[in-house]
Amino acid sequence: MADSVDVLQTLKIVYTIYALIVISLIGWFAYNIVRDGKKEGAKPAIFYTYIAILVVIGTGLHFLTYNTVPWVPYDLDRHKIKPDKVFHITYRDHTITIEGEKPMLIHCGDKVVFEAKSEDLTYGFGIFRQNGSMVAQMQVVPGSRNDLLWIFNKNGIYNIKSTEYSGPKGAFMEVRDAIRVIGCREYDRYSIK
Amino acid sequence: MGFVKRLMEGYEGGLRDEAMTPMQKIALRFVVIGLLFYGLAALEGMIMRLHEVKPLPMIDESHFFSIMTVHPMVGIFGSSYMIVFGAFLFLTPYLMKKPIYSVKLADLSWKLMAGGTFIMWLAGFLFHYAPLYTLYWPLPVDFKQFNLIGGITYIVGVVGIMVGTFLFTYNIFKTILYTPEGWERQPSWELLKSTLGLEGLLNFFRREKKEHLVPLPIAAIGRGTIDMGLNAIVISSAGLLILIYFLGELFGASLKDTWVDALLYKNIFWWGLDLIADGLVLIFVAGTWYLLAMLISGKDLFMQNIARAALFIEMVVSWTVWSHHLMSDQGQPNILKVVSGEMVTAFELITQGIAVFITLVTLWRARPLKMSNELKFLLGGILGFMLAVPAGIIQADLGMNRVLHNTQWIIGTHVHVAILVGLTMTLYSAIYILLPILTNNTVKLYSQKLANLHFWLHLIGGIGMGAFMGMAGMDGMLRRAIYLNGEYNTYMILAGICGAMLLAAFVIFLYNIVMSFGVRGLIAIYRPAAVQTNEAVLPPKEES
Amino acid sequence: MIYGIAVLILIALTLLFYFTIEKSVVALVLAIVTIIVGYFVAVATIARESEGEGAEGGRPGGS
Numbered sequence: 001m002a003d004s005v006d007v008l009q010t011l012k013i014v015y016t017i018y019a020l021i022v023i024s025l026i027g028w029f030a031y032n033i034v035r036d037g038k039k040e041g042a043k044p045a046i047f048y049t050y051i052a053i054l055v056v057i058g059t060g061l062h063f064l065t066y067n068t069v070p071w072v073p074y075d076l077d078r079h080k081i082k083p084d085k086v087f088h089i090t091y092r093d094h095t096i097t098i099e100g101e102k103p104m105l106i107h108c109g110d111k112v113v114f115e116a117k118s119e120d121l122t123y124g125f126g127i128f129r130q131n132g133s134m135v136a137q138m139q140v141v142p143g144s145r146n147d148l149l150w151i152f153n154k155n156g157i158y159n160i161k162s163t164e165y166s167g168p169k170g171a172f173m174e175v176r177d178a179i180r181v182i183g184c185r186e187y188d189r190y191s192i193k
Numbered sequence: 194m195g196f197v198k199r200l201m202e203g204y205e206g207g208l209r210d211e212a213m214t215p216m217q218k219i220a221l222r223f224v225v226i227g228l229l230f231y232g233l234a235a236l237e238g239m240i241m242r243l244h245e246v247k248p249l250p251m252i253d254e255s256h257f258f259s260i261m262t263v264h265p266m267v268g269i270f271g272s273s274y275m276i277v278f279g280a281f282l283f284l285t286p287y288l289m290k291k292p293i294y295s296v297k298l299a300d301l302s303w304k305l306m307a308g309g310t311f312i313m314w315l316a317g318f319l320f321h322y323a324p325l326y327t328l329y330w331p332l333p334v335d336f337k338q339f340n341l342i343g344g345i346t347y348i349v350g351v352v353g354i355m356v357g358t359f360l361f362t363y364n365i366f367k368t369i370l371y372t373p374e375g376w377e378r379q380p381s382w383e384l385l386k387s388t389l390g391l392e393g394l395l396n397f398f399r400r401e402k403k404e405h406l407v408p409l410p411i412a413a414i415g416r417g418t419i420d421m422g423l424n425a426i427v428i429s430s431a432g433l434l435i436l437i438y439f440l441g442e443l444f445g446a447s448l449k450d451t452w453v454d455a456l457l458y459k460n461i462f463w464w465g466l467d468l469i470a471d472g473l474v475l476i477f478v479a480g481t482w483y484l485l486a487m488l489i490s491g492k493d494l495f496m497q498n499i500a501r502a503a504l505f506i507e508m509v510v511s512w513t514v515w516s517h518h519l520m521s522d523q524g525q526p527n528i529l530k531v532v533s534g535e536m537v538t539a540f541e542l543i544t545q546g547i548a549v550f551i552t553l554v555t556l557w558r559a560r561p562l563k564m565s566n567e568l569k570f571l572l573g574g575i576l577g578f579m580l581a582v583p584a585g586i587i588q589a590d591l592g593m594n595r596v597l598h599n600t601q602w603i604i605g606t607h608v609h610v611a612i613l614v615g616l617t618m619t620l621y622s623a624i625y626i627l628l629p630i631l632t633n634n635t636v637k638l639y640s641q642k643l644a645n646l647h648f649w650l651h652l653i654g655g656i657g658m659g660a661f662m663g664m665a666g667m668d669g670m671l672r673r674a675i676y677l678n679g680e681y682n683t684y685m686i687l688a689g690i691c692g693a694m695l696l697a698a699f700v701i702f703l704y705n706i707v708m709s710f711g712v713r714g715l716i717a718i719y720r721p722a723a724v725q726t727n728e729a730v731l732p733p734k735e736e737s
Numbered sequence: 738m739i740y741g742i743a744v745l746i747l748i749a750l751t752l753l754f755y756f757t758i759e760k761s762v763v764a765l766v767l768a769i770v771t772i773i774v775g776y777f778v779a780v781a782t783i784a785r786e787s788e789g790e791g792a793e794g795g796r797p798g799g800s
Contacts (some may be wrong), residue, residue: 011667033557122459139521141522146522167335168253363783457755457758459753461769
């Protein structure tokens with residue numbers, strides 16, 4: 001099952017190719033605009049085909065990720081899903097406190113919910129690998145329910161960081177080795193200690 | 194001619210201001226101050242970049258984040274708003290072929306904007322007030338972290354900016370709608386309907402279509418100004434809310450921050466704030482591209498009615514897309530995330546795509562064109578949005594946002610490429626094309642070689658910085674954080690080199706402008722105009 | 738002048754929304770619609786005050 005490393009790697013490749021194409025296109029345009037040649041405008045068929053392509057790309061992206069990025073469907077339906085385990089995390093005075101067991105022990109493939117509660121400011125809850133790459137994140141807003149349902153499919157040890165700015169005092173909010181995933185066949189190679 | 198003499202007098206005599214109208218001078222006042230604030234924002238960006246590579250000894254967290262707080266405010270309000278205000282306060286009467294409603298209000302606007310930005314900057318510099326531009330509730334009123342005087346100073350600065358903005362909006366609409374003294378009565382309601390796109394909407398259902406009363410760029414200015422007014426209402430209300438809490442604290446009556454729901458506040462605030470990024474910037478830029486394309490090509494705009502309709506759709510879309518900023522807020526209802534955050538936001542790809550298409554085809558029909566400064570910067574601006582808008586659509590997706598939100602991808606690949614390459618290069622193009630009109634053709638560019646160097650350094654620096662920030666973001670680097678142990682140094686050093694190219698580009702441009710105008714000419718911009726008129730430019734027969 | 742008053746009323750109204758609305762999408766959307774409609778009304782006051790200006794038979798002008 002795809003994780004954030006796979007998704008972001010795909011993005012890196014697709015967006016780089018796209019960027020090179022549009023840079024080349026504008027370069028080609030700039031080269032030819034100073035030269036004489038055909039001057040007619042675009043036919044309506046070309047314009048409407050172009051618009052149709054934009055519509056397909058703009059909306060198609062969301063249908064594509066709904067069907068290929070694993071966390072989208074269960075994030076949207078999380079209130080209907082019964083989790084295997086719920087972890088409570090409290091934020092107060094720029095400190096992240098894990099209520100209960102630490103590290104949070106998770107069995108491979110379990111549906112776990114991280115319930116983060118802020119008692120003062122807006123913070124962020126981010127799960128990070130040992131190499132600093134992000135697994136997932138959500139905002140932690142005071143007065144709101146902040147619940148992230150996640151399924152881990154690789155063994156590893158993960159850190160938690162606040163991903164939202166909460167003032168200078170919150171610049172380094174981190175709990176190292178906060179999550180431990182066990183029982184999978186595969187190891188997350190960026191999360192091994 | 195010696196260097197000092199040329200510096201003082203400018204290239205080929207520099208600016209001669211005798212025949213300049215008050216509006217020409219005011220427009221240039223806005224632009225000059227806007228450029229200086231751009232330099233300040235660029236310098237702040239470089240300080241933060243250097244600190245991310247190797248922590249600077251004189252900068253602690255509170256200082257770092259106070260720079261991060263004022264950096265976008267100086268960049269947007271002190272620079273982009275100022276340049277746009279100057280250009281549009283001049284172009285509105287110029288294109289409507291009527292005098293501006295009030296020269297005094299226009300003059301007051303730049304003073305309030307410049308003064309407000311400076312006071313707001315002081316709040317960061319002197320008092321380290323650092324709630325960031327997002328002002329997430331209740332951080333702005335967290336008195337454990339921030340100094341009350343700093344907070345009040347910040348709000349005073351914001352008030353100056355907002356009052357300046359409201360004066361601008363009034364002056365723009367009034368100039369479009371009013372009847373100058375001695376003129377035949379103007380059809381104010383019809384002009385308003387045409388400006389806002391209501392006539393176009395009604396035409397859609399009519400058999401006999403009514404003609405558009407205002408030129409296309411005025412339609413863009415009017416619709417973007419609606420978003421600007423809406424945005425100013427929301428920012429002002431947030432400022433007032435924060436001020437109430439400050440005053441409560443000052444007089445010993447601490448108010449409970451839980452009286453305001455943080456998520457609701459975030460929704461309203463982002464709805465208003467987003468009207469800049471996804472509203473007026475896109476509308477103003479599209480309108481400016483159309484105007485530039487017409488002026489550069491000397492031809493009518495291709496598919497003009499589609500362009501008008503797209504500007505109207507863009508305005509309506511901009512009111513409904515705010516939720517893409519709250520896709521990682523789990524308290525945000527799914528319907529808002531999917532409909533507003535994903536689906537309506539995708540429309541921006543279409544409306545901006547239409548603007549790119551129409552501008553490029555309009556230019557293409559006039560080939561061969563000379564690769565002038567205005568054309569090359571216009572193409573740079575178009576490229577910037579072609580890169581940045583799809584990056585924005587990608588992050589406005591439930592799957593991607595979960596791993597991109599608040600990373601350097603957002604602020605690099607999307608925001609900085611949109612602002613520095615897309616918006617700023619469009620503004621440079623507008624500056625180059627307006628320069629002869631604003632100066633009655635008296636200023637000649639000092640060095641074309643320097644102009645070319647400015648272009649390439651800015652383009653490569655801007656795209657490169659966005660790219661390396663984006664790569665760092667995809668590797669997990671957050672945007673509102675400090676890294677002290679060189680975690681992302683490869684990317685940050687490369688982004689720093691590109692940032693240095695941007696800064697060098699600006700210094701080169703500034704030098705070229707100073708040498709072209711001459712110091713004497715630049716000072717003359719701030720002296721009262723010898724000609725007293727509300728017209729944008731003097732009619733040819735009256736020119737000496 | 739009337740525009741300025743209308744804008745001040747809208748700012749005050751938005752301030753009120755911060756204190757009164759809680760966890761309701763409908764209320765949030767209504768608040769946004771109110772601000773948009775209110776601002777259009779504010780801009781319309783500029784057209785209304787401009788309507789009475791000028792006289793028939795003056796210098797023709799405009800776009």
